[in-house]
Amino acid sequence: MNSLFHALVLTSAGSSMRFKNGKKEFHLINGKSVLFHAALPFVSTEGLKAVVVTYKEGTLEQTKKALEGLPASIPLFFTPGGKTRRESVLNGLRKLNDCVQDKNILVSIHDGARPFVSTSLVQSCLKAASAYGAAVPALKGKDTLAVVEDSVIKSYIDREKTVFLQTPQVFKLGEILLSHEKAAKEGRDFTDDTSLFTEYGGCVHVVPGEAANTKITFPEDMEKYR
Numbered sequence: 001m002n003s004l005f006h007a008l009v010l011t012s013a014g015s016s017m018r019f020k021n022g023k024k025e026f027h028l029i030n031g032k033s034v035l036f037h038a039a040l041p042f043v044s045t046e047g048l049k050a051v052v053v054t055y056k057e058g059t060l061e062q063t064k065k066a067l068e069g070l071p072a073s074i075p076l077f078f079t080p081g082g083k084t085r086r087e088s089v090l091n092g093l094r095k096l097n098d099c100v101q102d103k104n105i106l107v108s109i110h111d112g113a114r115p116f117v118s119t120s121l122v123q124s125c126l127k128a129a130s131a132y133g134a135a136v137p138a139l140k141g142k143d144t145l146a147v148v149e150d151s152v153i154k155s156y157i158d159r160e161k162t163v164f165l166q167t168p169q170v171f172k173l174g175e176i177l178l179s180h181e182k183a184a185k186e187g188r189d190f191t192d193d194t195s196l197f198t199e200y201g202g203c204v205h206v207v208p209g210e211a212a213n214t215k216i217t218f219p220e221d222m223e224k225y226r
Contacts, residue, residue, distance in 0.1 A: 004126050005049055005105050007173070008042045009092035010035070012063060012112035013054040013081020023059060024216050025112045026066050033066035034216060037115030041122045042108060042168075043074055049105065050074075052096045053112070054081040054088045075099065086189050086196065090180040096173060103174030106130060109193050110168040113216045121210050122168060128207045129170035136170070136194050137209035138163035166209045169193045175202060 012025045012035055025035040035053075042048055051070075055063040055078055063078065070076065079095040081088035089109055096107060106129050110117065121137055128135035141164060145157040169192065176193065179200040183190065190196040194204045 004130055005047045005102070006042075006045070006126055006170075007050045007096055007100055007105055007107045008039070008048065008052070008168075009089060009096060009107055009109045010039055010042075010051060010053045010112050011081075011085065011088055011092070011109070013056045013088040014085070014113070023056070023062070026062055027216075029115060032069065034115045035063070035066040035112045036069060038110060038112050038117065039067060039070060041117050041119040042110070043070055044119050045122050045126070048074060049102075050077065050096060050099050052077045052079060052092045052099070054079055054092045056081055084189055086180070086183060089193060090177075090184055093173065093177045093180055097177055100173070103172070103177075105173050106170055107173045107176065108168035108170045109176075111215055114167055114213060115216065116210075116212045116214060117168065118210060118213070121213060124207050125168050125170045128205045129172075132203070132205035133175070134169075134171045134194070134197060134202055134204040135207055136204050137166045137168070137213065138206045139166070139209040139211065140164075163206060164209075165192060165194060166213050166215075167192075169204075171197060171202070 027034050029037055057080055077095055077099055079091045082091055106126055125135045141159040141162045145159050146153045147155045179197050182200050183196050
């Protein structure tokens with residue numbers, strides 16, 4: 001892939017309530033933190049200009065420690081998270097905007113608890129975002145999907161038109177920041193950044209995701225890596 005200038009907002013401000021064993025991003029895989037593994041493929045991709053990491057209040061030093069070993073040449077910034085993921089991402093985007101001052105730079109928004117992302121997937125998302133304006137990796141559904149109310153199936157969803165979205169989700173910094181600012185002004189929340197972006201007129205191109213690119217949510221997600 002030809003060099004594309006890009007930046008990373010790495011989200012690590014969540015409470016990890018479902019993990020039930022401390023901050024999941026700080027747990028180790030092969031001697032390095034989950035957060036470190038989540039950042040490394042972006043750092044390994046040519047053209048990276050800055051990394052902004054959101055952190056939960058009271059965990060700044062732990063967050064910095066979790067990223068020890070990343071190349072010192074990469075500008076690394078930290079910003080506190082908000083009450084919701086949307087607020088945390090907005091904080092990260094604002095911090096990045098102050099640091100790089102380039103509205104057209106591509107920014108990857110990636111879950112700090114998603115440590116198995118590959119360099120090739122990062123590059124695929126950046127290439128698609130460069131061509132189409134925004135990109136997200138996604139997997140096709142394998143099972144039948146149904147809408148359930150009060151434990152009763154009410155309808156079915158065509159799985160041929162359904163995908164499961166992953167991260168990194170890549171946008172032009174100026175465009176995704178503007179969408180986030182609009183959502184904040186209206187007090188609206190969204191499940192991820194693509195849903196927010198499309199709500200305010202954006203269009204997101206889908207690239208093939210990777211089955212290995214899973215997110216750590218529950219304690220059992222770490223069992224095979226202990």
